Amino acid sequence: MxxxxxxxxxxxxxxxxxxxxxxxxxxxxxxxxxxxxxxxxxxxxxxxxxxxxxxxxxxxxxxxxxxxxxxxxxxxxxxxxxxxxxxxxxxxxLAARTRRTELVAAAGAQLLLRATDEAVLPESAIDRVLLADEMSQLPAPQRRVLNLAFYDDLTQTQIAELTGWPLGTVKSHARRGLHRLAGRLRDDGLVGCAA
Missing domain, CATH: 1.10.1740.10 (RNA polymerase sigma factor, region 2, helix turn helix motif)
Structure with a gap:
């Protein structure tokens, strides 16, 4: 046999x-x-x-x-x-990828809308300083992924290529960083609980 x-x-x-x-x-x-x-x-x-x-x-x-x-x-x-x-x-x-993309887009849109709507208010400068301070307290990998995503407008695939990290690692850092940042901003009263 x-x-x-x-x-x-x-x-x-x-x-x-x-x-x-x-x-x-x-x-x-x-x-x-x-x-x-x-x-x-x-x-x-x-x-x-x-x-x-x-x-x-x-x-x-x-x-x-x-x-x-x-x-x-x-x-x-x-x-x-x-x-x-x-x-x-x-x-x-593919469904998980779509959910992650929507989560990142929604978080980015919320922060962008808040910054645009309040750009003329004196409090907005304070909010930006507080946001920068909260970002600086994130672990380095999470901070790097979020900075590349929001300020350099890179996709998660592009971030993976740039950093040399596996795509799953980039996605995990983005998700954890957004959750941690949202929690910290909510605790500080910078964002509401609605999402």
């Missing part, structure tokens, strides 16, 4: 599927070698980001391994099933 310890490309698909379904980790490795490039290519084309595509590829194979009992060979092929999982993971990633 052929084992999955071979390269993965010379194993009969039915043997591979049987081993995968029975929990043979060497078959999982062979499945990943055989169809990982397909999943990665789908994610890369859909997301436009190599690092995010790598993350999605890993999530797809993790989900497939954990949910392998749900695969029914009589209803379709293993690569077709993996493609379906990939499409759902890609859709989730």
């Amino acid at each position: 052929t084992t999955a310890r071979q390269t993965g490309t010379d194993i009969d698909e039915s043997v591979l599927v049987e081993g995968f379904l029975s929990g043979d980790e060497s078959c999982l490795a062979a499945v990943h070698r055989r169809w990982g490039p397909l999943v990665y290519t789908l994610a890369r084309r859909s997301l436009g980001d190599a690092r995010e595509a790598e993350d999605i590829t890993q999530l797809v194979f993790l989900a497939a391994w954990r949910g392998r009992a749900g695969f029914a060979p009589d209803r379709g092929t293993l690569p077709g099933w993996l493609t379906g999982i990939a499409r759902r993971k890609i859709a989730d990633a």
Whole structure:
């Protein structure tokens, strides 16, 4: 009997599927070698980001391994099933990206509107000084990401390229920095609780 310890490309698909379904980790490795490039290519084309595509590829194979009992060979092929999982993971990633972008845009718009509306008021100068002071108290990575986003008008992808940080790290710094800044500004009475 052929084992999955071979390269993965010379194993009969039915043997591979049987081993995968029975929990043979060497078959999982062979499945990943055989169809990982397909999943990665789908994610890369859909997301436009190599690092995010790598993350999605890993999530797809993790989900497939954990949910392998749900695969029914009589209803379709293993690569077709993996493609379906990939499409759902890609859709989730795009939805999360949209939510993050909307959060950053809303926070930026709120600060910009407040600054524009109050630009002629003497208190606005004080607010800008307080905002700068609050920004200076953020951890350096969060402060850097927010400065690049708001003052240099860079996207998170551009910030990742500029800093050399993974896109997920940039997104985390932006989210944490905005939450921390909003909390501090709310505590100081500079922004209302409505959002």
